[in-house]
Amino acid sequence: MRIERKELNWWEKPYIPAVVYGFLVTVRRFFSRKVTMQYPEERWVVPEGFRGAPYLVRDQEGRIKCVACQLCEFVCPPKAITVTPPGPEADPEAGNVEKCPRDFHIDMLRCIYCGLCQEVCPEEAIFLMKDNTLCGYNREEMDYDMGRLLDLGGVREDKIRKWKNK
């Protein structure tokens, strides 16, 4: 398809009226409500249900909720999650009677924030939180380990408390 170029008339040819009109738009914005954010000092408040970085949570008694079932590792499409199962010896200090991960890594450079780990988790131990635009100075720094994920994840109220009466 060909589009004919519009012939400019004598009023449009010097461009001065267009420049003046454009300047008027700028001046009008100058006095209206400001919409630009001072990023990164100022951050956008994400809506409920936003899928940010996945973190691990503890229950209200401070226990790690994850039981190292490795379903998130299995379902993770970019293979960002690596869980190290505990092996035969359970750590009595962890508070979990039978099983909790020895280590849990999420490579945040690989994570695509799809939320499948949260969806598949049978223990409600991993949640996509509101954190976004994660950054670091090198690749190792972006591979979050279990301690970091638990600190960032915080506490979730748990009605069942699986290990309480075991």
Add this chain to the structure above:
Amino acid sequence: MSEEEKRIRVVIDGNAVEVPATSRDPVTGKPVPTTMIQACKAAGVKVPHYCYHRDLPVAGNCRMCLVEFGTPALGPDRKPIIETDGTPRINRSPRPVIACATPVSPGMEIYTDTPKVRKMRREVLEFLLINHPLDCPICDQAGECKLQEYSVEYGDANSRFVENKEHKPKQVELGPRIILDDERCILCTRCIRFTRDIVGDDALGIINRGGRSTLTNYPGRPFDNNYTLNTVDICPVGAHTSKDFRSRMRVWFLKETPSICAGCGTGCNMIIGSRENKIYRFTPRRNDAVNKSWMCDYGRLNFKWIESKERLNRVVVRDGRGREEISDWASALGSLVARLKTLPHGVSGVIGSAGLSVEELFLLKMLSNWLGGVTDSVPNIGEEDNLLVSADKNPNSKGAELTGVAAKPMGSEIKHMAGRIKDGTLKALFVFGEDVTEHGIVPELLDKLELLVVADVLPNSTSNAAHYLFPGAAYVEKKGTFLNVRGRAQRFFKAVEPPGSAHAEFELLVELLRLLRITVDNNTVEGVFERFISELDESSDLTWDGLGDDGVDMTGRTDAGGSG
């Protein structure tokens, strides 16, 4: 017609099949009437079950295999009544029966997929799940659990159970290798029957009654025979767990490689479960001719050495005067070949372990023929038992004998070699996979050698003295064939990569023969195996693929089974 050849025609879900009238009892070996579940299996119809196991006596307690059936109606003349359309009239039984313990009769019709049967399965599952903890996320059986599978297939998604669950002991140490979770147990008694009837160690039993029935071992008597870990395999749920494998890896991640256990000469078929180059477990692979469904605990846990930090993983060249350097395959092989070409005919000896594959031993024999040397293997005799463990601890003694590497009797040539090293007529020694210092060729004799070439997996006094040390691969890291004590050729495959610059001895030998310009027509494992077969018996049509999953008995084809 003998009792065993008699066949019975039965109709399963509308399809007629002929099944033998009797089959062998798994424990006594006597002929017993064929049951419905065996007939269904022959017809390719799966009947869900928990307590039935084809290698165990029938218990009939789980009630999962309930089916409906009918028998032909007989007239006054005791002949089946034929309807007008030509089919026999069937009297349907008013009640279901358990397929695992009901013998088939001529003309019987079995219905395994009626609404009533499905309803019974759903209700049996509901009862089984009443006291089940539903802890699949932490249960090792998850992924290969029959309770999970049938619940998905026939069970109800919602629980109607509002009472409190019965709590039973958890994490009970039954023995040194088994941890029992009584809450998961569905009381199928497979483990009890296995240890009582197959092993002959009556260590397990069920105490208490009803919902409080608990599986336990006899007080003060640990469940510690050499076959305890089989109960982990046959347990249809996660009640028995292996202490070694417990909570180490979820089973769905494991890559399954068919292999052969190298723990002794029996050659139990097994599956290697590995993930990301790490071995997690060995499980038995069914083979009626060798190990049925079982495997001993020793063989099953015999993989820790493969991951040892000690493993040889670099090519080392020593000049014999204390200088030692790390080399690479190409240059080490190059200088070795140059040395070999200057070596006089008939001054070398070759000691090939009977733990090498048939193909490797065959190539080793070719190398030895070129050198004009003498060969032998090292016998390894230990204790045997009446179930699986063989006295011959070498996995491939028959292979060593048939390829001609082993002297007759095995190990008799080593003494002569030691004597010839002493008087200087044996100048070069090739040692593959053995520590000869423990078998008569002491380190002082090794120092007298002009050339000592060693390929091994773990360091020992022989490898420490080697002039050319090539790191080899364990049997899980290569492909090949073993001939078990009864002369059965069985294939094993590569599950994990060897460490560092280690390579299978097969690759080392192929490369060495190529550099020495010795023709191996087809230098793949398959090709070498087929050449070995054709040299044994020219008329044989046995191929590598022809070995299949279960292997082939070489007895009769050759003199392989002559003495065993």
